[in-house]
Amino acid sequence: MAGLKIENLEKKFVKKGKGKEEDSFVLAIQDIDLNVKDGEFVTILGPSGCGKTTLLRIIAGLETYSDGNIYLNGEKIxxxxxxxxxVFQEYSLFPWKTVLENVMFGPLMQGATKEEAKTKALPYISLVGLSDFINSYPYELSGGMKQRVAIARALANEPDIILMDEPFGALDAQTRNNLQKELLRIWQEEKRTIIFVTHSVDEAVFLSDRIIILTGRPGTVKKEIPINIPRPRDRTRPEENAIRNEVLHLLDSARCAID
Structure with a gap:
């Protein structure tokens, strides 16, 4: 099956005992079942500590899982x-490398020559609107520009799926809104699958094809909400307000369950 398939996924973290105490376990996520189609934009929402980032890191292969299965395009992760x-919230750029060098890094690690990596990187730098800044260093860029570099660097590897962990969370409201629109433009041009984690209900409704609501810890899927509103979307539209209200109600009930 093309796309992402998650079956009965579970993650336990070991809590080391002190002295003669035995080790115990913290169950972060449990019984996660989720399918994401090729080219879909899916956002994950849930209370703090429900395992959103843990789930994203497991999909990325940066975190192991305790039980279940997870496949991308039929290949087990x-x-x-x-x-x-x-793409992380904190940009994770190499401060000693220029914009161009940061975006070239992935292709170089995959064995491309410097010329091949540059040829691959330049179109993505142009795609995120930073062609005039290819020789700039991260300290010379605004927060929004740094995140554009991070997006271009992820795209330069030509991945099947892009995982974004609150990528706009540290930005001011105006920059955040602008980058949301830019991300949608890039997504529509590139046709790549995106899984996006955020705490912002407004952001989720504006961006997504589908919202996945997780319960409090241990996180499991509480509800999936499709958003069948054509783009470009208007944040003041009654249909969007109705979805926001539904999502807020679900999040409130998830929080109450762990209070």
């Missing part, structure tokens, strides 16, 4: 792969 690109 057992570790990191350039087929799965990750």
């Amino acid at each position: 057992t570790g990191p792969s350039p087929k799965r690109g990750m």
